[in-house]
Amino acid sequence: MKSVEVKRQHRPPLRRCVELVLSGVKYRLFRAAITVGIIALATAFLMTMLSESVITRRVADALEAEVAPRKMLQFWVGRLAEPPNLAELSGTIARAERGGPRWNEMRAWAELNDEQLGQLHDVARRQQTYLTFFTQMTEARRRRALNGTRHSGPRMFGALIDHEASDADTARLNEDALKRMTDYLSEIGKPLPTSLDAFEGFLRDWWTTRAWRERVIAGHAEAIETLNQPGRLLHEREPLDVLATTDADALHAALSADAVGFRIQREDLQTVQREAAYAHDAQRIEAALNSSLLKARLAERRNIEPHEVNARSLLEEVSSSSGADWLVSLTDKARGLGGASLSTERIHQAALTETDKAAVTVEAARRGRLAKIVAGAGQTVAVHEPVAYLSESDAGVEAYLESLEADAARQAARPENVVPVVMTKVNTMSKGTIISWHAAEGDTVEPGQILFEMLPDTPPATDTAKTFRRWILRLCKPLTADQVAERFTSGSLGDAERREYRNWGELTDAQMTLLVKLPARTQSYLDFLASMTPEQHLDNYGAFPAADPAAALREALREQGVTLPLPGWMAQHVRFAERWLGAAVPQEAGYRLFEHYLDDRRRAPALHARIAAGHAEAIAALRGDAASDEPALLAERSPVDLLAAADEKAQAALARAEFHMGDKDLRKIQEHVGLKRDAERLRTLVTAPLLREELAKHRNDLSEDDVTADALMRVATDKAEAEWVNDLLGKVASLKPLGLTAERVEQVAERQLAARELAETEAEVSALTVKTGFMGFSARTIWLLVVSFIVCVVGIANAMLMSVTERFREIATMKCLGATDGFIMINFVLESCLQGVAGSIIGLVLGLVLGILRTALQYGTTALQQLPAVDLLATAGLSFVIGVVISALAAVYPAWVAARLAPMEAMRIE
Amino acid sequence: MPDPDTNLPSDSSRDIPAGPETQTPKSHTPPQANDASQRAVIIRTRGLKKSYRMGEVVTHALQGIDVELYRGEFIIILGPSGSGKSTFFNMVGGLDSPTEGRVFIDEVDVAQLNAIELAFLRCRKIGYIFQTYNLVQYMTCLENVTVPMAFAGVDADEARERGLELLDLVGLKERWFHKPIEMSGGQQQRTAIARSMANLPSVLLCDEPTGNLDLKTGDEIHKILRRLNVERGVTVLCVTHDHRLIGMADRIMWIRDGMIERLANRDEVTVEAGSIGGQENA
Known part of the structure; x- marks a missing residue:
């Protein structure tokens, strides 16, 4: 009988196994896809964590x-x-x-x-x-x-x-x-x-x-x-x-x-x-934010609320070339605006002062030789009347003037080579007083050259301007005797002025007292006369006649038995005396006093004239007309300048010329000068294009070209508008030209933004790196990773077990056909491995993308620029290996179950 | 085509004869023809017993079977459900190990083999044919056939060649590339037969091969099995309910209650057919 030789079973090559598994997987694609999905998720999670950690470390290095x-x-x-x-x-x-x-x-x-x-x-x-x-x-x-x-x-x-x-x-x-x-x-x-x-x-x-x-x-x-x-x-x-x-x-x-x-x-x-x-440049750029105008403009430009404007939004705006241009041009427009700090009231006053035209300089309109000045300093000329003539020859002018003189109708034809310089009309003036000439006869003047200064006759609006105006007049125009008398009558004669008059007229104390008291005495007699009844028929004498007829008046009064009053001061004494002495003051006293008054009245005009003459002399002395050792104060500068200087030297010189400025006037003049300076300051503001722009925007009646210094002044005479100007000045305060090019601004802003981002990222990264545990993960993250992989293993094992159960007959048949336990086991592990490979690849690509995205979100572009390719590849390799190993491990038990299956299960019929 | 006359009516198989049961408790040795002793024994069992434990209950599926099956025989096993014929089949096929007794296949004691040697045995000595065909669904016809060859270490080209040859044998050469799902039951079973023949086994174990098929296709399968038996000298052991097979079998074995009720040559059975039929019908 033939005995059979039994050997160990042959094991099919791995390639065959892979083929077998692949065709099996293809057959059960859906289940495989689920398993692959589980692995992909776990691997993606791991990969995200790993790649984030790797990128973060690289970012930290780059940041450093x-x-x-x-x-x-x-x-x-x-x-x-x-x-x-x-x-x-x-x-x-x-x-x-x-x-x-x-x-x-x-x-x-x-x-x-x-x-x-x-x-x-x-x-x-x-x-x-x-x-x-x-x-x-x-x-x-x-x-x-x-x-x-x-x-x-x-x-x-x-x-x-x-x-x-x-x-x-x-x-x-x-x-x-x-x-x-x-x-x-x-x-x-x-x-x-x-x-x-x-x-x-x-x-x-x-x-x-x-x-x-x-x-x-x-x-x-x-x-x-x-x-x-x-x-x-x-x-x-x-x-x-x-x-x-x-x-x-x-x-x-x-x-x-x-x-x-x-x-x-x-x-x-x-x-x-x-x-x-x-x-340094960044500081300068950010300093522009001190101006609320810039803030407002920036908010408008970026379409955000003004309170949202901060250094960051400014930097973001100017980090583009258009934004940089905008900032540079805006700050350039503010040229000339910086440092103007005035109050609303001051702006208003300055504008008023300025528009008053207290003193106006008149410029030459054309080129020519100044042949003849017909209105010297101190003279008052009506508007459009000639003050001087331009001509090449003096003779021509003389001739013309003579012909004018002769012609009562002043219709004489003007020769063509004689051009009059006329009094300019400013505002509503009708006459102007020449203050001083800046050009002399015989000079050749150019257009725009200042010819003379004049004082319009329009009454000034402000108190200080009035004082200033009065002083200018005093310094250029001698008083007439009448004007002196009027000053005394006005009752507003200050100590300083009284002293001036006394010195100018070289008066004694008694004469001065006479002049000072005279108006009051006159007034008391006038009042007395006015109080008379019509029956007394003294209406005719309501006004004082000339000196002599006063005697007649006195006789008339006597005849009618009118008791002349005592002057107020004396009346008191008399009432006092009557009460104590018990006797009436004889009527005769009144007459005596009236006579004294009339005497004084006769003497007064001469004294007034002396004062006026003294004034003229004083002016002449100031001008240097009279022979004097003192340097002439007004020789080189106009009274306006002299007053504007308002310095001690000028004061002293004025005092020597017996011009005494009281404290009150001094204060007013100084204030006026200050206002003039402010006005000057305001005038220069208009050179700043930003102000022109804003003003034109603010005032619908003005286009940007119309905005001149005068327009600004006119606007600011309105109190509300002055406030607006002040607001504007406050808004642009500290806005000054950057002195940087737009390219530089852009560059600096970009850098500064990057630096800010870096600083934020740095804080985040350092917070992250401080907490580093194993591989840069916190304990929590590691715990999450471990759990995720346990879930993954369980999921895969479960899926594979189900797969085994489903394939009982197939497995048993295979065993009947000669498959060994090892083959079955390898088959299942291999299947899981292949799924693991697929899942890991999907997962690591997904995880890598996620990780990069997350870090990019967190650290911005820095993360993308610093991608550590080699490290990421190594990480991907690690994730891949972990994913595959985990799926292989998870399949071991199901594979063992499958391998142990008895082959007779193949006989089972469901 | 089997002669329809040889086929017993299918319902006759359900009958449980009272007589033979008492008669054959000791008929372990097959009452064979004289020349049987000269023929090579392919499968031998000695005191084969099998019991299953299901909770508290112990089921004795086989209660001691001694039988010798010879090379080249066509044997069918008949028996009612639960008679133990499937258990016997598993023991013989090396798919299960007995509780007591021994199974020799080609003089090899199956109980002595380890798992890998058993796999070797299943791969090369035995071919299995199942009622449900048990083809691998994701493989083509040809691939299914060549699977056992792969386990046997045959190289791919040779396997393909032999696989096509075997498919030719069962008349499916032209359809080698079809998947089981694209084939009829008969075709699938024919593929399964081709597969079972892959490594030229000594024994074909068939478990109700035609149980899921209609009569006509069942006949085709029977004819193929018989042809293989005759032309290739393969021993065929077939568990079936189909009495038509009796006409083809060399020997018929009845199993009842885990014992061989009767083991007879075909000619004895066909001679007795009438009486059996009559007996059963009675």
């Missing part, structure tokens, strides 16, 4: 590189402003490289040698270890550990030193405190990072080197002080401005001068200067 120049600038601005404190210094020492710039600086400042600095360096490094250890404790614990110290910086170590037993060279430690500290630390379970011996050694070194540290700080402070001395780099200037604007060579020389001792490398200096220039 980008932020470095800015930090360097801050460092230098800070150290040029003030010396570091102890903690900062320790950091600097710990970071300093032997022979590096910081090292050399400190060596020079503290006059230490390399060995000593090395020791400092060593102490500083050790100190950082302990400082970190102690500062990580809560403050209460730190205090308790360190002998109750209140310091938080390096000074906290002082608590462990026995200060009384220590001196500069030796440190005695406070053994009790140390003992308490070690006990406490072991009690709370936080041992020192080093041995106690090392800590004690550090404390001793720290104590003995403290003087050196103080020397470094002192040296630094001294260097700053040197730089702040007059004439030195930082004298009354901010470090940032200095760094931004000083020439590199000069800066380098000034900083590294022996007495100063800062060490900075050329390339570092360049970086710092470049950064400083940006920071």
Whole structure:
């Protein structure tokens, strides 16, 4: 009988298995898709986390590189402003490289040698270890550990030193405190990072080197002080401005001068200067926000609410070229507006003063030779009447004037070569008084050249202007006797004026008293006459006749038995006397007094004339017409200028010429001059295009071309409008031309925005990197990852188990056909692996995209520019492997179940 | 085409004869013809017992079967449901291990084989044909046929060639590329037959091969089986309810209550056919 040889079963090649599995998967595509989906989700999650972490780390590195120049600038601005404190210094020492710039600086400042600095360096490094250890404790614990110290910086170590037993060279430690500290630390379970011996050694070194540290700080402070001395780099200037604007060579020389001792490398200096220039320009751009007009315009431009306008929105706007152009042109338009600070009232007054035209300068309308001035200073001429003639020949003018003289109708034909200069009409004036001539006869005048100044006869609106106007007149036009009399009659004669008159007329006190009292006496007699009854028929005498007929008046009064009154002052005395003496004052007294009055009245005109003459002399003296040793005040400047100067010298000179300005007038004139200056200031404002633009916008009746200084003045005479002008000035306050090109503005704004974004990102990134645990994940994230993979494993296992159950018959048949358990098992694991491959690829692509998107959202473009391709590929590889391995692992149990299936299941009939 | 006259009416198989049961508890050795002792034994069982434990109840599926089947025989196993014929079939096919007793296939004690050796045995010595065809749904006709060849380590080209040859044998050569779903039941079963012949097994184990088929296609399958038996010398062991097969079989085995009720040559049965039929019909 033939015996059969039984051997181990052949195992089909892997390729065949893969084919088999693939066709099986194709057949059950939906279930496979679900499994693939589960794996894809888990892998995507992992990949997102990993890629985010990788990108974040890269962003952090890139940020560090980008932020470095800015930090360097801050460092230098800070150290040029003030010396570091102890903690900062320790950091600097710990970071300093032997022979590096910081090292050399400190060596020079503290006059230490390399060995000593090395020791400092060593102490500083050790100190950082302990400082970190102690500062990580809560403050209460730190205090308790360190002998109750209140310091938080390096000074906290002082608590462990026995200060009384220590001196500069030796440190005695406070053994009790140390003992308490070690006990406490072991009690709370936080041992020192080093041995106690090392800590004690550090404390001793720290104590003995403290003087050196103080020397470094002192040296630094001294260097700053040197730089702040007059004439030195930082004298009354901010470090940032200095760094931004000083020439590199000069800066380098000034900083590294022996007495100063800062060490900075050329390339570092360049970086710092470049950064400083940006920071400086950015400051200027952002300063434009102080103007509310700009804010309003920006809000309008960006279509946002004015209160939403901030530095960021400004920067965003000007980071485009159109925005930059806009800002530059807007600030340029504000040229001439800066620094105008006036009150509404002041603007209003200034405008009023200005429109009064208290004194007007008249310019030549054409070129010509000024042949003859017919109206000299002080003369009043009606509007459009000639004040002078332009002609090449004097003779022609003379001839013409004579012919005019002769012709009563003044119709004489004017020769063509004689051109009259006429009184200009300003506002509503009808006559003008020449104040002074700026050109002399025989001069050739050019168009636009000032010929003369004149005073229109329109009454001024403001009080100060009235005073000013009066003074101008006084200085150019001699009073007539009548005018003098009128001044006395007006009763408004001040002390200063009284003194002037007395001096001009060379009057005695009695004469002066006479003149001063006369108007009052006249008035009392006039009142008396006016009070008479009609029967007394004295109406005719209501006005005083000439001096002599007064006698007739007196006789008439006597005849009618009229009692003449006593002047008011005397009447009181008389009433007083009557009451005490019991006797009536004889009527005769009244007549006597009246006669005295009439005498005085006769004398007064002569005195008035003397005063007027004196005034004319005084004016002449001022003009330098009369021979005088004094330099003529009005020879070179007009009365207007003289008054406008209102200085002491002018005052003194005026006083010498017996012009006395009372305090009241002086104040008024000064105020007037001030208002004139303000008006002048307002006039220049109109040169700022921004104001013209705003004014034209504000006033519908004005186009931008119409906006002149006069228009502004007219507008501002209205009080409400003056307020508007004032508002505008307030709004544009501190808006001044940037002095930057649009390109620069754009560049600076872009940079500044990027810097802001960087700063935000940096904060986020540092918050992120601070929390780093394993591979930069927080514990929570790791927990999530683990859970997600457990879910994934369970899901895959479940799907595969279902697949096994579904395929019981198939598996059993295969076994009947000769499949080994191993083959079945491999088949299932392989199937899961293939699904794992597909799922992982989908998942990692998805996860990568998600991760990049998320980081891009978080960190902006920085993240995209800094994509770490190699690291991401490695991460993708890792995710892939994890995904496949997990799916393979998940399939092991279902595959085992399948492999253990009894082949007789193939017989089962459902 | 089998002669319709040889086919017993199908309903007759349901009958449970009272007589033979008492008569044949010891008929373990086949009452063979004289030349039978000279023929090679392909399958031998010794005291084959099988019991299943289902909770508290122990079911004795086989209660001791001793039988010898010879190379090249066409044997059908008849028996009512639950008689243990399927259990016997599994034991013989190396698909299950007996509780007691032994099974030798080609003189190899199946119980001595480990899982991998069993797989070898199933792959090359035995061909299985199932009532539900059990074709792999996602494979073509040809692929299904070549699966066992792949397990046997036949290289792909040879497998394809042999697979086509086998399909030709069952008349499906032109349809080698069809998936099972695109084929009729008969075609599927023919494919299954081709597959069972893949590694030229010694024994074909058929479990109700025509149970899901109509009469005509069933006949075709029967004819193919018989042809394989005759032309290729394959031993065919067929569990069936189909009495038409009796006419084709060399021997017929009745199993009842886990025992061989009767084992007879075809000629004995056909001679007795009338009486059996009469007996059964009675």
